Amino acid sequence: MNIGLIGGTGPEGRGLAMQLALAGHTVIIGSRDEGRAIETARELAATCGSEQVAGNFSGGTNISAAAQCEVAFLTVPYSGMLATLHSIGRQLRGKICVNTVAPLEFVSGQVRGIAPPTGSAAEEAEREVPEARWVAAFHTVPARGLLRPGSRLNTDALVCSNDEEALKTVIGLADEMQGIRGVNAGMLENARYLEGATALLININRIYGAHGSMKIVGI
Numbered sequence: 537m538n539i540g541l542i543g544g545t546g547p548e549g550r551g552l553a554m555q556l557a558l559a560g561h562t563v564i565i566g567s568r569d570e571g572r573a574i575e576t577a578r579e580l581a582a583t584c585g586s587e588q589v590a591g592n593f594s595g596g597t598n599i600s601a602a603a604q605c606e607v608a609f610l611t612v613p614y615s616g617m618l619a620t621l622h623s624i625g626r627q628l629r630g631k632i633c634v635n636t637v638a639p640l641e642f643v644s645g646q647v648r649g650i651a652p653p654t655g656s657a658a659e660e661a662e663r664e665v666p667e668a669r670w671v672a673a674f675h676t677v678p679a680r681g682l683l684r685p686g687s688r689l690n691t692d693a694l695v696c697s698n699d700e701e702a703l704k705t706v707i708g709l710a711d712e713m714q715g716i717r718g719v720n721a722g723m724l725e726n727a728r729y730l731e732g733a734t735a736l737l738i739n740i741n742r743i744y745g746a747h748g749s750m751k752i753v754g755i
């Protein structure tokens with residue numbers, strides 16, 4: 537598959553790009569700055585540990601990544617989400633778009649979830665670009681573990697969508713990543729719980745000085 541990472545120069549975009557390229561997909565790192573995207577693609581190719589996988593990385597503007605891809609991952613901060621979608625909405629029409637965005641703010645050393653008026657960033661994005669096939673996922677999967685080829689995260693990617701086929705596709709992509717299991721977390725509106733859980737997880741990790749993630753047991 538051809539996969540675009542919108543805002544792919546940050547830790548989460550880089551990590552997801554690494555895992556997707558290791559799984560054999562072609563990844564296009566997107567950025568507001570084409571040069572930064574190309575440089576990031578070069579860096580990822582140099583650290584992936586395989587010449588064959590290195591050929592899977594390329595970089596371009598967010599608009600060109602959105603235009604070229606079959607599936608897009610949105611990995612920008614919440615503060616830039618709507619402006620980004622405004623600029624690439626046309627290119628995303630009819631495509632599966634995986635929203636990883638957790639709306640968070642940092643107050644007095646604590647992370648807090650922000651509740652968007654629609655209930656979740658996932659639904660806000662859907663309202664902005666209703667022609668895309670929206671999926672919300674990977675909020676609780678830390679970038680750090682994704683970036684290391686050969687790492688075994690032993691974690692779950694909780695995946696929400698109202699589009700059954702898109703949901704299955706993204707669960708499949710999660711299952712292809714090292715040490716990750718894709719879990720069906722139901723309708724897109726459930727993304728509000730995932731987004732909120734991200735704030736909780738970051739605060740727990742701060743208390744323990746750890747890089748914990750989330751795993752559902754018993755299913």
Ligand SMILES: NC(=O)c1ccc[n+]([C@@H]2O[C@H](COP(=O)([O-])OP(=O)(O)OC[C@H]3O[C@@H](n4cnc5c(N)ncnc54)[C@H](OP(=O)(O)O)[C@@H]3O)[C@@H](O)[C@H]2O)c1
Pocket residue numbers: 543544545546547548549566567568569572573610611612613614615616617619620636637638639674675676677678679680
């Ligand atoms: N970090 C994690 O462990 C993690 C885990 C799960 C989910 N997430 C979610 O993934 C998203 C990205 O996380 P991150 O840590 O990679 O974030 P980040 O480093 O702050 O941002 C990622 C990229 O977004 C672009 N960007 C920054 N500000 C922007 C703005 N105002 N408008 C448009 N683009 C902007 C930048 O790329 P250019 O300057 O190159 O355009 C940046 O490299 C967040 O929404 C976060 O909630 C993160």
